[in-house]
Amino acid sequence: MPTKRIVLRFPASVADRPIIYYLVKDYGLIVNILKANINPHKEGTMIMELAGDEWEQGLEYLRSCGIEVQPLSEEITRNEKHCTSCGSCTAICPSGALYIERPSMQVAFDGEKCIVCQLCVKACPVRAMEVKF
Amino acid sequence: MAVERSYAEINARIKAGKVVVITAEEAVDLVRSKGVARAAREVDVVTTGTFSPMCSSGVYFNFGHSKPRVRADKIWLNNVPCYGAIAAVDGFLGATALPENDPANSSHPGEFRYGGGHVIHELVGRQKIKLRATGYGTDCYPAREVETWVTIDDLNEAVLFNPRNAYQNYNVAVNLGNRTIYTYMGILKPNLGNAHYSTSGQLSPLLKDPWFRTIGIGTRIFLGGGVGYVAWNGTQHFPSVSPGPVEGSIFAAGGTLTVIGDLKQMRPEWLVGASFLGYGATLFVGLGIPIPILNEEIMYYASLPDDKLYAPVVDYFTAYPQREPGNLGLVSYAELKSGKITVNGKEVPTAPLSSYPKAVVIAKTLKQWITEGGFLLAEPVELLPSPAAGIMGKTLVIRGAKE
Numbered sequence: 001m002p003t004k005r006i007v008l009r010f011p012a013s014v015a016d017r018p019i020i021y022y023l024v025k026d027y028g029l030i031v032n033i034l035k036a037n038i039n040p041h042k043e044g045t046m047i048m049e050l051a052g053d054e055w056e057q058g059l060e061y062l063r064s065c066g067i068e069v070q071p072l073s074e075e076i077t078r079n080e081k082h083c084t085s086c087g088s089c090t091a092i093c094p095s096g097a098l099y100i101e102r103p104s105m106q107v108a109f110d111g112e113k114c115i116v117c118q119l120c121v122k123a124c125p126v127r128a129m130e131v132k133f
Numbered sequence: 134m135a136v137e138r139s140y141a142e143i144n145a146r147i148k149a150g151k152v153v154v155i156t157a158e159e160a161v162d163l164v165r166s167k168g169v170a171r172a173a174r175e176v177d178v179v180t181t182g183t184f185s186p187m188c189s190s191g192v193y194f195n196f197g198h199s200k201p202r203v204r205a206d207k208i209w210l211n212n213v214p215c216y217g218a219i220a221a222v223d224g225f226l227g228a229t230a231l232p233e234n235d236p237a238n239s240s241h242p243g244e245f246r247y248g249g250g251h252v253i254h255e256l257v258g259r260q261k262i263k264l265r266a267t268g269y270g271t272d273c274y275p276a277r278e279v280e281t282w283v284t285i286d287d288l289n290e291a292v293l294f295n296p297r298n299a300y301q302n303y304n305v306a307v308n309l310g311n312r313t314i315y316t317y318m319g320i321l322k323p324n325l326g327n328a329h330y331s332t333s334g335q336l337s338p339l340l341k342d343p344w345f346r347t348i349g350i351g352t353r354i355f356l357g358g359g360v361g362y363v364a365w366n367g368t369q370h371f372p373s374v375s376p377g378p379v380e381g382s383i384f385a386a387g388g389t390l391t392v393i394g395d396l397k398q399m400r401p402e403w404l405v406g407a408s409f410l411g412y413g414a415t416l417f418v419g420l421g422i423p424i425p426i427l428n429e430e431i432m433y434y435a436s437l438p439d440d441k442l443y444a445p446v447v448d449y450f451t452a453y454p455q456r457e458p459g460n461l462g463l464v465s466y467a468e469l470k471s472g473k474i475t476v477n478g479k480e481v482p483t484a485p486l487s488s489y490p491k492a493v494v495i496a497k498t499l500k501q502w503i504t505e506g507g508f509l510l511a512e513p514v515e516l517l518p519s520p521a522a523g524i525m526g527k528t529l530v531i532r533g534a535k536e
Contacts (some may be wrong), residue, residue: 084417084491087484088486091327091484092319092322105490122410125417125486126407126417127408
C-alpha cells in the first residue's frame with residue numbers, strides 16, 4: 001500500500017472542523033500528521049502521510065471542503081548569498097518558517113516549519129528563495 | 134555653553150585622527166544615557182543608512198565610438214531598452230525598464246524577473262553585458278546597427294544618477310480589500326492580512342535631519358558601496374514635519390534626494406536588482422549620509438529613536454490607487470519593528486521591505502571611512518528646500534486630448 005506525503009492548506013472557514021476524523025472514519029485511511037499549524041479562524045496548514053485504498057476519495061473529500069491539497073515532493077532553500085534580509089517574505093509566510101530575529105532584524109529561515117507553499121519564492125524581490133526537487 | 138561646530142573644524146579633526154563618529158543607532162543610546170547637550174559636545178558626526186528598493190534610479194553611460202560610427206538613437210543593454218535620445222553614444226538605463234517582449238502583467242501577477250535594476254547589478258559586478266544600438270544613419274554616423282559585448286571597464290563613463298532616492302519616510306501599506314493585491318510594497322493579503330513598511334526608521338538618513346539643516350547639494354555620501362554626492366533635491370520633494378502622537382515624537386515625510394556617483398567604484402552587493410510580483414522590476418540601493426553635529430538641535434534630531442518616529446498607514450486596495458486623501462492613522466517605527474501594529478482595531482503582522490541589517494552595515498561602514506580619515510564631510514553648496522519652504526505636490530489634471 002503506497003504512502004503519500006501531502007500538504008494541506010486550510011482556509012480560515014474550515015480550520016475548526018474535524019476533517020481528519022472523517023478521513024479515518026469514512027475512508028479508512030491511515031494518517032500520520034508530520035506538521036500542523038491550525039488555529040481557530042485563521043488559515044492553517046498540515047503536512048501528513050496518507051495511506052489506504054480509498055485515498056483518492058479521501059483527497060476528493062478534502063478538496064470538497066475547500067482545502068488545497070498538493071504533493072510534498074519539494075523543499076524550499078534559501079540562497080544566503082542573495083538574501084538581503086529585507087524582510088518582505090516574513091509577514092506573508094503562513095507557517096512562520098521565515099521570521100525576523102529581534103533586535104537584529106535579521107531574517108531567519110526554519111526549514112522544519114516550512115510547508116512548501118512557495119509564497120516566499122514569488123514574494124522575494126531578489127529571488128533568494130529556491131525550490132529544490 | 135551650547136556647542137557650535139563648523140564643517141572645517143570637523144574635517145580638521147578627521148585629518149588629525151581625532152574625530153568622534155557614531156551611528157544613528159548609537160546616537161539613540163548615547164542621548165538616552167547622557168542627554169543631548171553632552172552628546173552634542175562629544176560627537177562630531179552621526180552616520181545613517183538605508184538599503185531599500187528605490188525606483189527612480191538609473192545609470193547614464195557613454196560607450197565610445199565604433200568604426201564606422203553610429204548615431205545610436207535606440208540602445209539595449211542585455212535586451213533592456215535604454216533612453217538614447219541624448220547624443221550619439223550616450224544612453225540612460227532606468228532601474229524599472231523591462232526587456233523587450235517581457236510579458237509584464239499579461240498573466241497577472243507577472244514575475245518581472247529581469248529589468249534595468251538587474252542590468253545595473255551585473256554592470257557594477259563587472260559582468261559582460263550585451264550592447265546593441267541602432268541608428269538611422271547619417272553622413273557623419275553611417276553605421277545603422279552595432280552589436281557587441283562590454284563590461285563597465287569598456288565604457289567611458291558609467292554614472293549612477295538617481296532622480297529620487299532616500300525617501301524620508303514611507304507609507305505603511307495595507308490592503309482593506311477582499312482579495313490579495315500585488316504592489317510595489319509587496320504582496321498585501323486581503324482584509325488587513327499584513328502591513329509592509331519601507332524605511333530603516335531610526336537609521337533612515339532624511340528622518341535624522343528632518344529640517345534639512347545639513348543635507349544639501351554637494352553632500353558627500355555612501356552610495357552603492359562607493360562614494361556619491363547629493364546632486365539636488367529629489368523629484369517629488371515635499372518635506373514636512375508635524376508633531377507625532379506622543380510627546381517629543383515627529384511625523385516627518387516627503388523629503389527626497391537626487392544622488393549621483395561614479396558606478397565604476399561601487400559594488401554589486403549594494404546595488405541589487407529587485408522583482409516585485411505583479412508590479413515590476415527595480416533596484417535595491419544602499420545609501421548612507423553623514424550628519425555633522427553642528428549644534429545641539431542637529432544632535433537632538435539625529436538621535437530620535439524608533440518610538441519617536443511615525444509613519445502613516447495607507448490602504449493600497451482603494452485609497453492609494455484612487456489617490457484618496459487621508460490615512461488609517463500613524464504608527465511608530467518601534468511598533469512596526471515589533472512585528473505587529475493595530476489598524477482599525479485589528480492586530481496586523483508587519484514586515485519591512487527595507488533591510489535594517491544592511492542599513493546598520495552602511496552606517497558602520499561610513500563611520501569607519503570617516504574615522505580612518507578617507508572620507509571628509511562636504512559642506513553643501515546650497516541647502517535643499519526645507520519644510521519651511523512649504524512645497525506642496527502638484528497633481529495631474531486630466532483635460533483630455535483637446536486643448
